[in-house]
Amino acid sequence: MSDVNVIPDMIADPSAFEDDAAFRLKAAQAAIRRECGWHVMPNTALSGVINTRGGSVIRLPARHVTSIESLTDRDGNKLAYAYDPETGLVESLSGGFPAGIAAIRYEIHAGYDDAPDVQSVLISAAKRAGMSPVGLVTSQSTNGSSASFDVVSLMQAEKDKLKPYRLGGLP
Known part of the structure; x- marks a missing residue:
C-alpha cells in the first residue's frame, strides 16, 4: 500500500x-x-489572470511591458485603461477595475531583450x-x-x- x-x-x-x-x-x-x-528576459508574449481588490490602479505581473494586446474582465469585456510604462501601473478609465479572484485577464508582451x-x-x-x-x-x-x-x-x-x-x- x-x-x-x-x-x-x-x-x-x-x-x-x-x-x-x-x-x-x-x-x-x-x-x-x-x-x-x-521572468525578466527575454521579451515574450504573456497571458494570464490577475486577482484584484478593485480600485482604479493595478500593476501587471511583469515589468518592461512593451505592448498590451488585451485587458478584459473575467467575462471577456474589454477594459478601458491608461498604461504608464515608467511605473508599470495601469489606471482604469471607466470608474474602477473589477474585484475578485481572476477578475482581470491580460495578454501582453513584456521583458527585456x-x-x-x-x-x-x-x-x-x-x-x-x-x-x-x-x-x-x-x-x-x-x-x-x-x-x-x-x-x-x-x-x-x-x-x-x-x-x-x-x-x-x-x-
Missing part, C-alpha cells in the same frame, strides 16, 4: 543526475526570476555554483521525507544589481 502523503523526491535518482553547466545556468536563471518576481547586467548576475551565480566542491546536490532524501540542496543563491551584491528589475519596485 502506498502512502498518499509521501512526496516524491525532486531528483528521483541522484546517481543519474548531471550537475553540469547547463543545469547550473537553469538554476541561476530560476534564482534570478524568483528574486525579481517575474538586452540586459547585460542581469546576464552578468546569471553567469556569476552559475560559475559560483560550479565551484562548490560537492556540486549542487548535497544530500538526498529517504522515502521522500526531506531534501537538502546547495541551490544557487544570489549574493547581496547580485541582488542589488537586480533591484531595477524587481516586480513591484519602481524604476
